[in-house]
Amino acid sequence: MTEQPYIEFRKVSKVFGSLTVVDHLDLTINKGEFVSLLGPSGSGKTTLLMMLAGFEDPTAGDILLGGSVLNRTPPYKRNMGVVFQNYALFPHLSVAENIAFPLKRRGVAKAEIAERVNRVLEMVQLPDQSEKLPSQLSGGQQQRVALARTLVFEPNVVLMDEPLGALDKNLREQMQYDIRRLHRDLGLTIVFVTHDQSEALTMSDRIAVFNHGKIEQIGTPQDIYDRPNTHFVAEFIGETNLIPVKYREGDHSRCSVTTKTGKDLEVTSPVTLFRGTEVLLSLRPEHIELGDSAEGLENAMPARISDVVYQGDHLRADIEVDGTKLVARLGRHLPPHDPGDEVFIGFRPQNARVILP
Known part of the structure; x- marks a missing residue:
């Protein structure tokens, strides 16, 4: 039996005047x-997050939590x-008073408030900061207090x-790993808005990539x-290249x-297309091999080095292949190459993917 989604957006739209910000969007999120x-x-x-929180109303569609329309x-x-x-x-309340605020609003007893505040201070690793004012804390500590204030009343969902x-x-x-740890330890359901792709890859079970009010793709970090x-x-x-x-x-x-110069390549494709359809090949820089290891690959071809930049844990190489400029991320211990060097590059079929323009 398939688990019912905990959060559901069904054909949700939000329009401000003539501007459609969210466009007939469907999304499901599981508990935890x-x-x-x-x-x-x-x-x-x-x-979308503000509509889930209730700070904005959808223009059309339904938002559900645990099967009930919100x-x-x-x-x-x-x-x-x-x-x-x-x-x-x-600013005028101590750390402990800030964290206790939502509990006081809910009429929780004093003894339970003290217990819960101490517990969440331990969770966010600020057990010795309870009497300080926010102005006496670093930015990272203030964000931990804001997180503790959210966790202290044990919400169904953290936004x-x-x-x-x-x-x-x-x-x-550091905060990325702290939030990830809390999510795992407490079994929280978290909906997290970010424009930072590295942050999303680090923290998420799944990522929904938004573009013009729609979800372009949703999947695990590895899928995306x-x-x-x-x-x-x-x-x-x-x-990507x-x-x-x-x-x-x-x-x-x-x-x-087939490339524009007639070179045939073997790659992966999520769809079957008509012969001659113009598409793009997405090839991540770290999947390009160079030199001896490239010559034995199925997709090997001659290339010319334009530039090589040392970037600590890797080398970034600008490469020209049949008039197309590519970027490769190479191991730092490869034999040195200089601009103008003629080399072989290659990549494995499973590491290059056809996408539509």
């Missing part, structure tokens, strides 16, 4: 799942916690809207990165394509 809504500014992801349920009755980018802490956007790189990465279905997803998630080719023949798993 961490789903990231990923996309550029204006793609509809935050609006459309006319006010925010305070949805038992959802929301964490924003700007923390929204009360996060770009919660790490104001933190510096090191703090942001290794098997993009559209031009937009291939370019938005990580770095997009090579114009023509479809020759194949089935739903493997096919042949």
